[in-house]
Amino acid sequence: MDGGESSGSKMLSTLKSLVSTTSPSVKKLLGWKQVDEEEKWAEKAVEFLVKKLKQQKGTAIEDLERALSYPGHPSKCVTIPRSQDGRLQVSHRKCLPHVIYCRVWRWPDLQSQHELKHIESCQFPYNAKQKDVCINPYHYTRVESSVLPPVLVPRYSEFAPPAYSQVPPQYNAMTTYMGPHSPTPSMSSMGSSPPSPFGSPTHNQLDTNQVEPVAFQEPPYWADIAYYEMSTRVGEVFHCKSNSIVVDGFTNPSNKSDRFCLGQLSNVRRDSNIESTRCHIGQGVQLYYVHGEVYAECLSDAAIFVQSRNCNHQHGFHSSTVCKILPGCSLKIFNNQQFYQLLSQSVHQGYDAVFELTKMCTIRMSFVKGWGAEYHRQDVTSTPCWIEIHLHGPLKWLDNVLTIESRREKITSCVGPSRDLNATTYEAEALPLRYGYVARFKNK
Numbered sequence: 125m126d127g128g129e130s131s132g133s134k135m136l137s138t139l140k141s142l143v144s145t146t147s148p149s150v151k152k153l154l155g156w157k158q159v160d161e162e163e164k165w166a167e168k169a170v171e172f173l174v175k176k177l178k179q180q181k182g183t184a185i186e187d188l189e190r191a192l193s194y195p196g197h198p199s200k201c202v203t204i205p206r207s208q209d210g211r212l213q214v215s216h217r218k219c220l221p222h223v224i225y226c227r228v229w230r231w232p233d234l235q236s237q238h239e240l241k242h243i244e245s246c247q248f249p250y251n252a253k254q255k256d257v258c259i260n261p262y263h264y265t266r267v268e269s270s271v272l273p274p275v276l277v278p279r280y281s282e283f284a285p286p287a288y289s290q291v292p293p294q295y296n297a298m299t300t301y302m303g304p305h306s307p308t309p310s311m312s313s314m315g316s317s318p319p320s321p322f323g324s325p326t327h328n329q330l331d332t333n334q335v336e337p338v339a340f341q342e343p344p345y346w347a348d349i350a351y352y353e354m355s356t357r358v359g360e361v362f363h364c365k366s367n368s369i370v371v372d373g374f375t376n377p378s379n380k381s382d383r384f385c386l387g388q389l390s391n392v393r394r395d396s397n398i399e400s401t402r403c404h405i406g407q408g409v410q411l412y413y414v415h416g417e418v419y420a421e422c423l424s425d426a427a428i429f430v431q432s433r434n435c436n437h438q439h440g441f442h443s444s445t446v447c448k449i450l451p452g453c454s455l456k457i458f459n460n461q462q463f464y465q466l467l468s469q470s471v472h473q474g475y476d477a478v479f480e481l482t483k484m485c486t487i488r489m490s491f492v493k494g495w496g497a498e499y500h501r502q503d504v505t506s507t508p509c510w511i512e513i514h515l516h517g518p519l520k521w522l523d524n525v526l527t528i529e530s531r532r533e534k535i536t537s538c539v540g541p542s543r544d545l546n547a548t549t550y551e552a553e554a555l556p557l558r559y560g561y562v563a564r565f566k567n568k
Contacts, residue, residue, distance in 0.1 A: 274339040277338055
């Protein structure tokens with residue numbers, strides 16, 4: 125049972141706005157709806173579910189009612205058939221089925237599937253990719269937020285090993301990621317695995333007088349998004365306050381804070397190639413910010429292309445790899461836990477090693493058209509439509525650490541988001557652009 129929840133609190137009054145034709149089963153199930161959820165949308169979601177469950181033989185509706193009535197007791201799986209893309213459309217919204225019903229009956233503020241994990245006894249969890257999906261909200265738990273410990277920054281200079289080593293170029297590398305249940309892509313197909321650009325620190329036993337703790341601080345806006353057409357920035361920077369942001373090709377007359385609509389932006393230098401690409405952005409991409417992790421889900425009918433150094437480091441790819449995310453698929457593009465580990469190592473290597481991590485705080489993403497080794501477009505500024513995401517929390521964390529580092533090393537510097545728009549700018553540090561890598565992300 126969730127903390128603070130009781131069986132009495134689950135017995136909420138039925139919706140006042142129910143029409144007379146609503147079935148008794150729908151009315152009864154709506155009695156457990158959480159009060160913050162939109163009433164009409166919840167009603168339609170439950171009506172859809174009841175219709176599906178009635179088509180099955182058995183006691184699915186009774187099993188669901190029992191699970192909602194006694195949340196602290198074991199309950200059976202309540203399943204519906206998996207759709208072709210795994211999602212359900214309820215009142216013009218497409219969402220994953222277990223997320224919909226967990227939102228209706230347990231967590232009205234639930235944003236995405238990345239906040240959920242199934243219990244061990246569930247036989248048909250969503251991520252098992254079986255033909256049926258369990259939508260019993262008590263067969264899922266919410267992922268708890270883990271508080272990262274502070275980075276311990278040495279107050280005094282210490283010997284630092286080289287932050288970088290020479291990486292021999294590998295040719296014609298191609299890696300395919302088959303989904304969340306596949307093993308980590310083997311680097312054997314890419315030749316010898318390139319060493320991490322971040323040297324291992326010497327973890328000396330330092331007392332509290334020798335180090336200064338710097339904790340992660342959650343900013344008011346977790347990110348900024350800037351939209352570009354080729355090398356020209358178009359429109360104002362979008363500030364991300366909601367933990368779920370959609371960047372699409374439509375217009376948004378209501379000016380909702382959780383949508384960045386590119387369709388309403390004008391550019392006098394826009395040519396026919398850009399116009400054509402904008403027409404194919406469609407529903408675009410949905411960005412989720414969940415406990416310091418950032419996920420990108422492709423909602424468009426065309427693929428999106430992502431360059432994230434943090435993601436590449438996690439998968440063992442070259443830092444300049446461009447990942448292709450196919451329609452209906454998602455990818456974790458930033459992991460704050462991994463960033464913390466890299467930052468904790470880099471503070472022992474000096475100011476430059478820490479400053480290098482600013483490049484991890486910028487993520488570039490193009491719509492419809494990709495760039496890199498497999499394309500004639502060799503850098504992101506050659507793509508018709510793309511966005512640049514700056515992560516505020518990690519950048520602020522770096523800024524606080526660099527302030528201490530600069531005092532220690534007597535360096536004066538201005539720290540801000542990485543602005544190297546051209547992939548060749550930083551790729552040339554290690555090897556020529558033609559040796560870049562491309563990774564594809566798709567479901568199996």
